[in-house]
Amino acid sequence: MSRASAPFPQNRRGVAALGNTGVPGAGSARAVTRTLSDDPLGGTVRRTVLPSGLRVLTEAIPAMRSVSFGVWVAVGSRDETGPQAGAAHFLEHLLFKGTHKRTALDISSAIEAVGGETNAFTTKEYTCYYARVLDEDLPLAIDVMCDLVADSVLEPADVETERGVILEEIAMHDDEPGDEVHDLFARAVYGNHPLGRLISGPEQSVTAMTRRQIQTFYRRRYVAPQIVVAAAGNLDHTAVVRLVRQALRGTPLDTDPAAPAPHRPSTPAVRTKPASTVVEQKETEQAHVILGCPAIDRLDERRFALGVLNNVLGGGMSSRLFQEIREQRGLAYSVYSYASQYADSGLFAVYAGCAPGKVDEVLDLTRAELARVAADGVTPAELARGKGMSKGSFVLGLEDTGSRMSRLAKGELLYGTLMPVDELLTRVDAVTLDDVNTLAAELLARPMSLAVVGPFGDSDFAT
Numbered sequence: 001m002s003r004a005s006a007p008f009p010q011n012r013r014g015v016a017a018l019g020n021t022g023v024p025g026a027g028s029a030r031a032v033t034r035t036l037s038d039d040p041l042g043g044t045v046r047r048t049v050l051p052s053g054l055r056v057l058t059e060a061i062p063a064m065r066s067v068s069f070g071v072w073v074a075v076g077s078r079d080e081t082g083p084q085a086g087a088a089h090f091l092e093h094l095l096f097k098g099t100h101k102r103t104a105l106d107i108s109s110a111i112e113a114v115g116g117e118t119n120a121f122t123t124k125e126y127t128c129y130y131a132r133v134l135d136e137d138l139p140l141a142i143d144v145m146c147d148l149v150a151d152s153v154l155e156p157a158d159v160e161t162e163r164g165v166i167l168e169e170i171a172m173h174d175d176e177p178g179d180e181v182h183d184l185f186a187r188a189v190y191g192n193h194p195l196g197r198l199i200s201g202p203e204q205s206v207t208a209m210t211r212r213q214i215q216t217f218y219r220r221r222y223v224a225p226q227i228v229v230a231a232a233g234n235l236d237h238t239a240v241v242r243l244v245r246q247a248l249r250g251t252p253l254d255t256d257p258a259a260p261a262p263h264r265p266s267t268p269a270v271r272t273k274p275a276s277t278v279v280e281q282k283e284t285e286q287a288h289v290i291l292g293c294p295a296i297d298r299l300d301e302r303r304f305a306l307g308v309l310n311n312v313l314g315g316g317m318s319s320r321l322f323q324e325i326r327e328q329r330g331l332a333y334s335v336y337s338y339a340s341q342y343a344d345s346g347l348f349a350v351y352a353g354c355a356p357g358k359v360d361e362v363l364d365l366t367r368a369e370l371a372r373v374a375a376d377g378v379t380p381a382e383l384a385r386g387k388g389m390s391k392g393s394f395v396l397g398l399e400d401t402g403s404r405m406s407r408l409a410k411g412e413l414l415y416g417t418l419m420p421v422d423e424l425l426t427r428v429d430a431v432t433l434d435d436v437n438t439l440a441a442e443l444l445a446r447p448m449s450l451a452v453v454g455p456f457g458d459s460d461f462a463t
Helices: 087-097 102-114 134-152 156-174 177-190 203-208 211-221 237-248 303-314 320-327 357-377 378-398 401-415 422-431 433-443
Strands: 029-040 046-048 057-058 066-073 119-123 127-133 227-233 278-280 287-294 331-341 346-354 447-456
Touching: 029 237, 057 237, 057 401, 066 134, 066 401, 066 422, 087 119, 087 127, 087 134, 087 156, 087 211, 102 119, 127 134, 127 401, 127 433, 134 203, 134 227, 134 237, 156 203, 156 211, 177 278, 177 346, 177 447, 203 447, 227 237, 227 401, 287 357, 303 320, 303 331, 303 346, 303 357, 303 378, 303 422, 303 433, 320 331, 320 357, 331 357, 346 357, 357 433, 357 447, 378 422, 378 433, 422 447
Parallel strands: 057 227, 278 447
Antiparallel strands: 029 046, 046 057, 066 127, 066 227, 119 127, 287 346, 287 447, 331 346
């Protein structure tokens, strides 16, 4: 096979309606396909909606010799009730333990035998199962990954085995104060709302959760309209759709016709707690602090301005906070700002890790810099640099099939549309100095919550 050849016969019909493919069940009704873009910076993006409501998106990049294939489910930790807390992450572990066709060893050895890799991750709003393989091994990856997502058996013995693994994972997380402080901050802002909980769930609910609870969560949440299949690399869209339909034949995802689930609504907005200080006392060598506030949701038109503002404040080595706190004063090894965005809420925060005796100075400098930008705004030179960082990091992040596959799925699941690369770059270019400064004046003047992990007590940060 030549380097530029495709692993499947090429489809030259363009936009088409895929009819009966010879596969019973899911293949017996018509699926609607359309081309979303022919991106000059990438390949041809196509989208098919199967009769069940499951969506298949691909980006064909003939120059590649690999393919990244993912099954994305619009279910995350925020979809759990209190007794279910940790169920989405529990499932992420369990689905690799065996199906009606494959054992856990069959699943791992099948992909590893061809030099591929598989993994999964759970977030607060979705779960992803993915594989990366050579283009010629894509049919195998599709069959294995669709099988484990659609038809896991959740054996009682496997539930108990993975319960122990997850409890160890939670314990390991508790031993990483640099990670723990982010969860502490989320709890300070969101309180008992699911967005304020650990994705892995608390030890109590993971310990108490029964197989029946997990099975019920699985079958109620892992339904075809909630699922997006995405693939990027050297592939043919029509062949991918055919293989997905074959892999799902006779499984619980081979269902009656339905419409795809809409993306999460942005209203009503999540209610957040008043600004507060939370301290986790630990005898650590370094203090970990996060100072931040509620911000904007992911569909807010100001998200491009927020990206630029974040770059200026703490998005790199040339940012204000890095220069002031690390380069000029040597107070911290790590200092950065970040923005997290959900369907109906968001966060903006600054993280720093420093010696316990330097915490007060670091916080004073951080608050002073945020107040300065809120009052005076950023400069034209900083605006240009912040926009350049946003555009560059986005385009450079599309240099592998995994990131392109993720872009397809996130566009479909989180935004309901795939913004072309050129349009996104144009939106960043359109951000003005007034856009950034207006947002900074509003956002950075908000009351800030503080989360601290280190050798302190609550009274050490009393105002």
